[in-house]
Every structure is written in C-alpha cells, then in structure tokens.
Amino acid sequence: MMQMTGAELIVRLLERQGIETVCGIPGGAILPFYDALGQCDTIHHVLARHEQGGGFMAQGMARVSGKPEVCLASSGPGATNLVTAIADAKLDSIPMVAITGQVPLGMIGTDAFQEVDTYGMTIPLTKHNFLVRDAAELLEVIPEAFRIAMSGRPGPVLVDVPKDVQCQMVSFEDYPPVAVRDIPPVPELAAIERAAEMINAAEQPVLYLGGGVIHSGASHLAVTLAEQGGLPTTMTLMALGAMPIDHPLSIGMLGMHGARYTNYVLEEADLLICVGARFDDRAIGKAAQFCPKAKIIHVDIDPSELDKIKTAHVGITGDVTQVIEALLPRVQVKLRKRWLSHVAGLKDRFGLAMPNLENPRSHYGLVQAVADALDDEAVIATDVGQHQMWVAQAYPFRRPRQWLTSGGLGTMGFGLPAAIGAALAEPARTVVCFTGDGSLKMNIQEMATLAEEDLNVKIVLMNNNSLGLVYQQQNLFYGKRTVASKYKRAVNFLKVAEGFGLDAVDLDTAENPAATLAEALKRPGSCLIHCSIDRDEFVYPMVPPGAANTEMIG
Amino acid sequence: MSMVIDRAQAGLVKVVLELEVANHAGVMSHICGLFARRAFNVEGILCMPLADATRSRIWLLVFEDQRLEQMIKQVEKLEDVISVARHGAEHKVFERLEEFFR
Ligand SMILES: Cc1ncc(C[n+]2csc(CCOP(=O)(O)OP(=O)(O)O)c2C)c(N)n1
Numbered sequence: 001m002m003q004m005t006g007a008e009l010i011v012r013l014l015e016r017q018g019i020e021t022v023c024g025i026p027g028g029a030i031l032p033f034y035d036a037l038g039q040c041d042t043i044h045h046v047l048a049r050h051e052q053g054g055g056f057m058a059q060g061m062a063r064v065s066g067k068p069e070v071c072l073a074s075s076g077p078g079a080t081n082l083v084t085a086i087a088d089a090k091l092d093s094i095p096m097v098a099i100t101g102q103v104p105l106g107m108i109g110t111d112a113f114q115e116v117d118t119y120g121m122t123i124p125l126t127k128h129n130f131l132v133r134d135a136a137e138l139l140e141v142i143p144e145a146f147r148i149a150m151s152g153r154p155g156p157v158l159v160d161v162p163k164d165v166q167c168q169m170v171s172f173e174d175y176p177p178v179a180v181r182d183i184p185p186v187p188e189l190a191a192i193e194r195a196a197e198m199i200n201a202a203e204q205p206v207l208y209l210g211g212g213v214i215h216s217g218a219s220h221l222a223v224t225l226a227e228q229g230g231l232p233t234t235m236t237l238m239a240l241g242a243m244p245i246d247h248p249l250s251i252g253m254l255g256m257h258g259a260r261y262t263n264y265v266l267e268e269a270d271l272l273i274c275v276g277a278r279f280d281d282r283a284i285g286k287a288a289q290f291c292p293k294a295k296i297i298h299v300d301i302d303p304s305e306l307d308k309i310k311t312a313h314v315g316i317t318g319d320v321t322q323v324i325e326a327l328l329p330r331v332q333v334k335l336r337k338r339w340l341s342h343v344a345g346l347k348d349r350f351g352l353a354m355p356n357l358e359n360p361r362s363h364y365g366l367v368q369a370v371a372d373a374l375d376d377e378a379v380i381a382t383d384v385g386q387h388q389m390w391v392a393q394a395y396p397f398r399r400p401r402q403w404l405t406s407g408g409l410g411t412m413g414f415g416l417p418a419a420i421g422a423a424l425a426e427p428a429r430t431v432v433c434f435t436g437d438g439s440l441k442m443n444i445q446e447m448a449t450l451a452e453e454d455l456n457v458k459i460v461l462m463n464n465n466s467l468g469l470v471y472q473q474q475n476l477f478y479g480k481r482t483v484a485s486k487y488k489r490a491v492n493f494l495k496v497a498e499g500f501g502l503d504a505v506d507l508d509t510a511e512n513p514a515a516t517l518a519e520a521l522k523r524p525g526s527c528l529i530h531c532s533i534d535r536d537e538f539v540y541p542m543v544p545p546g547a548a549n550t551e552m553i554g
Numbered sequence: 555m556s557m558v559i560d561r562a563q564a565g566l567v568k569v570v571l572e573l574e575v576a577n578h579a580g581v582m583s584h585i586c587g588l589f590a591r592r593a594f595n596v597e598g599i600l601c602m603p604l605a606d607a608t609r610s611r612i613w614l615l616v617f618e619d620q621r622l623e624q625m626i627k628q629v630e631k632l633e634d635v636i637s638v639a640r641h642g643a644e645h646k647v648f649e650r651l652e653e654f655f656r
C-alpha cells in the first residue's frame with residue numbers, strides 16, 4: 001500500500017512517464033505541486049518568465065522529440081497566460097500536457113481569488129481536458145492525459161488540479177501502467193489498393209506532404225514512395241524537411257508564399273496524393289480552384305479531416321507510416337520522364353527568385369549565410385511574419401524536426417521560447433531562432449530564461465522596425481495606408497540583450513558580416529545576432545488572401 | 555423559434571443523433587461547444603443517465619445540413635463520446651417530448 005499526496009502522486013507519474021524537464025511559473029494554487037517537485041531530483045524545472053513562454057518551451061521540446069512534454073501554470077492569470085501556447089499546439093497537432101493549479105474544490109464557482117473557469121476556457125483549445133475532483137482520480141487522469149496527447153492525431157491536453165486535491169492524501173496498491181500510444185486504426189485494404197491503382201494509372205501525379213508525415217516519423221517512407229512512383233513532391237509549411245529540399249523530386253513549399261512553379265505544377269496535376277495534410281487555406285488558396293484537374297487521394301489519421309475541405313476520391317484513415325508501408329509494394333516503379341521534364345521546365349521558367357542571395361545583410365542572403373555556417377544537425381525555429389516566410393522559402397531543410405514554426409495559429413512570440421525548448425530537449429544541437437522585431441518583443445522576457453539556462457540558442461533578428469507582414473499587406477491591398485504597422489521609435493535590441501545577460505553582435509556595423517555571423521553561430525552559448533532589413537522588402541510571390549493559388553503577384 | 559419554423563417550412567430534414575457519453579460534469583459543454591463554434595444550431599437536446607450511471611445518453615435534434623457529416627465526425631472524436639448513431643425524423647424521442655411543450 002502506498003500513501004502520498006496528490007501533488008507527490010503527479011510528480012511520481014510524470015517521472016514514470018519519462019519526463020525530465022518541465023517549464024512553468026508557480027503561484028498560490030499550484031504551490032503544493034511545486035513543493036513536491038522540489039523534492040524530486042530527476043525532473044528539472046525551467047522557470048519561464050511568462051506562462052506563454054513556458055508553454056512554448058514545452059512545445060519546442062515536443063516538436064524536436066515527438067513526445068508529449070509538460071508545462072505548468074497556476075490558476076487564474078497563470079492559466080489565461082498559457083492559453084495561446086495551448087491553442088497553438090492544437091492547431092499544429094503538438095503533443096503537450098499542461099498542468100494548472102485551481103482554487104480549492106469548495107471555492108470553485110465563488111469568484112475566489114485567481115479563479116477562472118480553466119476547464120471551460122480550454123474546451124475548444126485542447127484535444128481533451130480534465131478537472132480533477134479527487135486525488136485518486138490522478139491515477140487514471142495523468143496517464144490518460146499522456147495517452148490522449150500522443151495517440152492518433154497528437155494534441156494538447158490540460159489537467160486542472162484544485163489546490164486541496166494536490167494536498168489530499170491518497171492510498172493505492174500499484175502505480176498505473178505507463179501510458180503508451182494507442183495502436184492506430186488498420187488502414188482499409190481495399191482503399192489502399194484503389195489508391196495504388198490510381199497512382200499507377202496517373203499521368204501527372206503530385207505528392208502533397210503535410211505535418212502528419214513528420215508526426216508519424218514517416219519522412220523516409222514518403223521519400224521512398226516518391227522515388228518509386230516518380231512523384232514530384234510538394235510540402236506544406238509544417239512538412240518542410242520531410243523531403244530534402246535539394247532532392248530531385250522536391251518541388252518545394254506550396255501555397256501563399258510558395259514558388260510560382262510549385263503552384264503551377266499543382267494546377268496541372270491529374271492526381272493529388274495528400275498525405276498527413278489538411279488543405280489549409282494558406283496552402284491551397286481558394287479551395288474550389290485548387291488542383292482543378294486532379295483526382296484526390298487523402299490519407300490522414302484523423303477521419304474528420306477527410307472530406308472536410310476537399311472531397312477525396314479515395315480517403316484512407318490511418319497512420320501515415322502504415323499507409324505508405326502498405327502502398328509501397330503496390331506502387332509501380334515509374335520514371336515519368338515526360339511529366340518530370342515538364343515539371344523541370346516549369347521550375348526553370350518560374351522558379352523562386354531570391355535576389356541578393358550573396359549579401360548576408362539582405363533578407364535571403366542572411367538566411368543563406370546562416371545555412372552556410374551550419375550543418376543539417378542545427379534546429380531552425382522562427383517567429384511569425386515576413387522573416388518566417390523568407391526562412392521557409394530559402395533555408396535548405398533536409399531532415400524532419402529540423403524546422404519549428406507556428407503554422408496553424410501563426411503566433412508571434414513563438415520563436416524564442418520554442419528555440420529554448422528545443423535546446424533543452426537536445427542540448428548538443430545549435431538552435432537558431434529567426435525572429436522579427438515585432439515578434440521578439442512578444443516573449444522577449446525569455447531572454448532571461450535563456451541566459452539562466454545557458455543554452456546554445458542563437459537569435460537572428462531581422463529588424464525592419466515594423467510589423468513587416470502587416471505593412472506589406474497594407475501596401476498591397478489597403479491602398480498603401482500603413483496604419484499601425486511602423487514603429488515610430490527603434491529599440492536598441494543589442495542593449496536589451498546585454499541587459500538580459502546575452503552576448504550580442506551587430507551585422508550592421510560588422511566589417512565582414514559573413515565572418516562575424518559564422519563566428520557568432522559557432523561560439524557555444526547564447527547570442528543575439530542583429531541585422532537591419534529594408535522595410536520595403538516584401539515576401540514574393542504572394543497569393544492575395546481569398547484568391548486562387550495561380551493568381552500570384554510578384 | 556422562428557428559425558425552427560422557417561427551416562422546417564423550407565423543407566429541411568430533421569435528424570436525431572443518439573450519443574452515448576461519459577457521465578460527468580463538462581461533457582455536455584464539450585458537445586454543445588462543437589456545434590456552437592461552427593454556428594450550427596441544435597434544435598433540441600435531451601440527456602439522461604444510463605442504468606450504470608457512469609454513462610449517459612444524449613439525443614440531439616438537428617436539421618440536415620451539408621456540414622452534418624463533418625459534425626458527426628467531430629463529435630465522434632471527443633474523448634467522452636463513446637458512440638454516435640444517426641436516426642431519421644421518424645425517431646419518437648422528441649415527438650413524445652412535445653407533450654411537455656404544449
Ligand atoms: C500574437 C499575434 N498578433 C498579431 C499577429 C498578426 N501579425 C502577423 S505578422 C505580424 C508582424 C510581425 O512583425 P515582425 O515580427 O517584426 O516580423 P516581420 O514581418 O517584420 O518580419 C503581425 C502583427 C500575429 N500573427 N500574432
């Protein structure tokens with residue numbers, strides 16, 4: 001018979017689940033848990049400076065490890081601060097378990113100090129959530145939270161634990177089994193066979209890979225499928241790295257800021273094989289005009305994605321790994337010389353233009369110079385804005401989980417804490433966070449966490465002293481009325497970084513910017529690398545919001 | 555109510571969904587929230603615990619709509635939902651209830 005408090009029980013269950021690092025901020029309603037955590041020497045607690053930062057750190061860990069990771073917050077403002085990071089994890093299908101403190105059971109519903117309805121507030125943002133009413137429930141709830149977070153389509157799960165439940169004594173015989181992933185549904189054989197026939201019969205097929213390929217660990221299988229079937233392959237923002245960008249079959253990222261030729265190839269496809277992607281509007285533009293000539297095969301582990309935006313001719317519910325494994329023996333080896341040479345012709349004529357690539361003080365040039373100084377082992381995180389799209393377009397991603405970006409929610413402030421999380425999970429890697437001056441300010445306080453944890457994170461700041469992507473949209477679609485998108489004063493980010501205890505270098509004043517950059521990237525530890533970018537550099541090409549993907553400008 | 559009459563008059567078909575769900579606080583909120591945030595009106599709702607009290611049965615009355623299949627998939631995805639069955643308008647549960655609305 002074991003006896004312990006609810007708080008201790010949570011700590012033991014996290015340990016058993018293999019959790020080594022948790023991120024968060026304490027407060028009254030979660031203090032019993034923190035007290036128990038303090039007695040545990042296998043779990044390292046990283047003190048974030050804002051709960052949203054803690055949430056994104058957990059996400060950063062989960063995005064590189066593929067396993068559910070844990071963030072913590074107290075009740076009330078702690079929980080409300082965490083909400084954006086949870087919503088972000090939901091939209092990008094990131095496995096995460098958030099544990100929040102709540103006011104004691106008897107005070108719930110009385111507008112007690114720091115009480116908010118965390119359960120109610122997080123229903124639409126989580127994959128599932130729990131409000132624990134008795135410490136004994138934790139034996140079931142905690143493993144369930146992990147199982148749900150990592151099974152099927154991954155996602156965030158929140159567990160709200162009232163303070164008195166954390167203090168309550170609980171006795172039990174045995175610990176529950178460590179949670180594991182559910183066995184995914186077996187894909188329907190008849191559908192697999194029909195899909196293989198369609199691939200074999202197609203003249204102009206395109207393989208369209210999404211984040212599900214990364215989550216499933218199926219990147220190498222997807223590349224094999226493409227090679228076997230002679231399939232030109234496009235990737236969504238979330239799938240970058242699934243196929244090396246310089247693979248002869250890669251046609252790069254599709255969508256709003258994809259290369260022209262990529263969207264043109266899709267326009268001509270007679271078969272679209274969508275694997276672990278969800279026809280997001282930023283990827284497909286106007287849905288009715290996307291791939292107008294193509295039949296569609298859609299593979300997803302989440303059955304509700306099938307036929308949601310586009311009706312599939314063959315829909316297959318299943319784990320991408322298993323589905324591709326089942327497809328491979330049925331897909332004929334094809335060279336598709338005619339189609340692939342046509343694709344190559346489109347690429348020659350309508351490839352991505354990257355002006356000033358050799359100048360490390362220009363936007364594409366800076367991305368290129370960072371890539372030149374690093375190898376494929378580095379992790380690349382971004383914030384949200386023009387800089388994010390330039391990195392997505394220009395960085396040579398070659399492996400899954402190399403690239404961390406907020407795709408579905410597009411959350412400014414994601415980059416720095418996610419990069420910190422990545423470095424916590426994989427301290428041997430260099431982690432680069434490409435950021436903008438707007439985004440960096442949204443979680444800039446995490447520079448203090450970075451300095452304290454002394455991690456190998458390099459912040460590359462592309463500073464145009466503006467909310468560049470907004471400024472761009474206003475210039476293009478709002479008659480150049482640039483309302484609230486230019487900052488009137490400039491921040492001295494070098495001093496700010498220094499104040500937080502980070503190293504800082506300025507490429508603006510460097511005599512040899514490429515050398516200064518490479519040196520800063522190679523020096524162990526953290527560093528801010530600052531570079532001014534012309535505000536009037538825009539991200540091109542661009543599909544205007546609501547337009548078809550073939551109606552690109554620029 | 556005017557909405558209900560309009561849609562019924564417009565010849566839209568009623569559908570009764572029968573859900574078996576876990577019986578604890580918040581489950582109803584999960585289900586209603588799914589419909590609410592897609593601006594999909596639920597015309598009628600009824601919920602009673604089953605014999606073993608750890609589960610409940612919920613009946614939802616909705617109008618057929620092109621989004622209904624997607625809605626059902628979303629409902630099936632909820633952790634607290636054990637099963638979903640779809641019945642036609644001939645299902646008696648709401649008809650009999652109408653007695654209480656006279
Ligand atoms: C939290 C949040 N608020 C607002 C937006 C809308 N938004 C998208 S990009 C952008 C500007 C980003 O500015 P910056 O980080 O400097 O990047 P830049 O576009 O200048 O490279 C804004 C305000 C957002 N994506 N996230």
Ligand SMILES: [Mg+2]
Nearest residue numbers: 436437466468
């Ligand atoms: Mg900016």
